[in-house]
Amino acid sequence: MRMGRRRSRVFSSVAVPAVLLTAAAGCATTDVTDPKSRGAASASTAASSTGPDPSASASPSPSASVDPAEAEKAVWWEAVVRPTLPGAGHVGNPAAFVETDQALEGRVWSAGLPGGMIRVVRDGEVIHEHVVGSVGADTPLPMASATKWFTAAVIMSLVEEGRIDLDAPISTYLAAARQPGVVTEGVKVRNLLTHTSGVRDVACQVQPSASPAACADTLLRTPLEYPVNTQVAYGNGPWHLVGLLVTEVTGVPFEELFRVRVAEPLGLTSSNFGGGPNTGTGGSLTTTLNDYSRFLEMIIGAGTTRDGVKVLSPAATAEMVSNQLEDHGAWIGGADITTGITEYGIGMWIDKLDGSGRSEIISGNASRGYYPWIDFANNSYGVLAVSDGRGAELAVPASQKVAYAAIDAARRY
Numbered sequence: 288m289r290m291g292r293r294r295s296r297v298f299s300s301v302a303v304p305a306v307l308l309t310a311a312a313g314c315a316t317t318d319v320t321d322p323k324s325r326g327a328a329s330a331s332t333a334a335s336s337t338g339p340d341p342s343a344s345a346s347p348s349p350s351a352s353v354d355p356a357e358a359e360k361a362v363w364w365e366a367v368v369r370p371t372l373p374g375a376g377h378v379g380n381p382a383a384f385v386e387t388d389q390a391l392e393g394r395v396w397s398a399g400l401p402g403g404m405i406r407v408v409r410d411g412e413v414i415h416e417h418v419v420g421s422v423g424a425d426t427p428l429p430m431a432s433a434t435k436w437f438t439a440a441v442i443m444s445l446v447e448e449g450r451i452d453l454d455a456p457i458s459t460y461l462a463a464a465r466q467p468g469v470v471t472e473g474v475k476v477r478n479l480l481t482h483t484s485g486v487r488d489v490a491c492q493v494q495p496s497a498s499p500a501a502c503a504d505t506l507l508r509t510p511l512e513y514p515v516n517t518q519v520a521y522g523n524g525p526w527h528l529v530g531l532l533v534t535e536v537t538g539v540p541f542e543e544l545f546r547v548r549v550a551e552p553l554g555l556t557s558s559n560f561g562g563g564p565n566t567g568t569g570g571s572l573t574t575t576l577n578d579y580s581r582f583l584e585m586i587i588g589a590g591t592t593r594d595g596v597k598v599l600s601p602a603a604t605a606e607m608v609s610n611q612l613e614d615h616g617a618w619i620g621g622a623d624i625t626t627g628i629t630e631y632g633i634g635m636w637i638d639k640l641d642g643s644g645r646s647e648i649i650s651g652n653a654s655r656g657y658y659p660w661i662d663f664a665n666n667s668y669g670v671l672a673v674s675d676g677r678g679a680e681l682a683v684p685a686s687q688k689v690a691y692a693a694i695d696a697a698r699r700y
Contacts, residue, residue: 383415384415384693384696386692386696387405387407387693387696388405390689391403391417391671391689395419395673397685398675398685400673402418402419402420402423402426403418403420403673404417404419404422404424404672405417405670405671405689405693406576406669407667407669407696407697408668409666410667414697414700415693415697415700422672422673422674423576424577425557426575427573427575428573428574429571429573429655430571430574430579430651430653431570431654431655431657432523432569432570432651432652432653432654433572433651433653433659434567434569434571434653435526435569436582436635436651436659437549437574438526438529438569438634439634440582440598440599440607441533441541441549442476442533443603443606443633444549444599445533445537446606450536452476453476453477454476455475455476456476457474457476457478457479457528457532460532460536461503461528461531463500463531468508469507471507471511478525479526479529480525480633481519481612481631482520482522482631483515483612484515484525485512485513485514485515485520486509486511486524487506487509487510487522487524489509491505491565492506492524492527492567492569493523493570493571495561495564495565495566496563496564496565499566500531502527502565503528503531506528520618521618522569523569525569526569526570527569529568530569541560542559542566545560552597552598553581553596553598554581554596555574555582556578557574557575557578558573558578559573559574560572570654575672576670576672579672583659583661583669585598586607586661587661587666587668589604589605607632607634607635608633608635608649610630610644610645612629613644632649634651635649636649636651641664647662648660648663649661650690652686652687654678654679655674655682656674656682656685657670657671657686658670658686658687658689658690660694662694665694665698667697669690669697673686
């Protein structure tokens with residue numbers, strides 16, 4: 288069954304409430320900039336802002352109803368956020384990204400997060416940054432599924448060397464897959480990387496101290512969710528097997544392989560999988576906005592950074608970012624409902640295809656709301672750094688709105 292091609296997406300921005308009320312005494316005036324990392328105005332800028340007069344009150348017309356939550360947010364916006372716009376604490380042209388900044392501030396506010404940061408880079412130059420609260424460029428955050436992009440780079444480096452064939456059965460490399468009683472006959476390496484294997488998630492894959500071999504045995508013997516290649520279901524179980532497969536091929540623990548092949552060449556000083564024998568290759572990476580930005584610089588450069596550091600070949604990078612779901616069944620399990628995206632590469636989503644079916648916009652969006660992206664058509668990329676534990680159904684769409692506002696702004700910049 289051929290999966291339906293995803294229709295074109297409109298990148299709409301999110302605005303703050305049209306009516307900004309000036310009520311509510313005792314409104315907090317917490318500084319939303321990070322002067323240390325931004326070279327911004329001092330913390331006193333926000334605290335001493337000419338915010339609303341607490342004694343004043345808005346008088347909506349009798350026909351208008353005011354949502355108390357929106358009113359509270361509007362007060363916060365006027366007293367805390369507006370004094371930082373449009374100049375203080377910004378890189379580039381803040382006027383061009385005012386809707387992006389409003390979307391980020393609303394994102395942090397609505398979820399009760401400690402902070403968030405966004406960075407947009409085009410043609411190798413940072414054209415916009417904005418910080419809200421305590422999250423900055425060097426703040427380590429859990430990546431959740433944004434981890435997969437890094438794991439994909441490791442395995443594609445081995446594909447490039449001819450040590451792994453994406454279309455070989457996993458039993459070629461994984462000894463546990465050759466044992467009697469396994470249910471993964473016919474599953475290929477590519478299936479593990481594209482959520483088309485049918486392998487289910489199991490509890491042990493998120494337990495750092497669990498035995499990798501025992502966990503692999505559980506994954507390989509648990510009945511498949513669906514026959515291989517017939518449907519698509521997002522999960523981390525298959526990616527757990529990827530990490531074990533890579534270790535068997537190289538004789539090197541996955542985290543060490545990541546360090547040698549990706550982290551050290553790129554100078555990623557704050558990226559790690561947390562240690563432990565049972566590495567969560569599908570979702571346990573912790574990293575920073577600075578490190579993730581450097582990784583995206585390599586990907587948009589076809590495997591090589593602007594200063595000449597080569598991690599992957601152009602061919603390996605092109606394979607990784609190309610649509611892998613041309614001829615597979617429909618999504619099950621709700622991934623397309625959560626993200627609105629139904630195309631997938633190797634380790635990242637494909638948010639938009641161009642008229643020729645090539646990837647135009649790709650992202651590594653994750654269940655905690657972290658949202659890195661690349662816009663090939665605009666030679667730009669960016670990272671939205673937040674950590675939102677409310678669940679993917681809330682966190683991903685909320686971050687997607689902010690990222691798409693930034694993509695739209697960068698195209699108009």
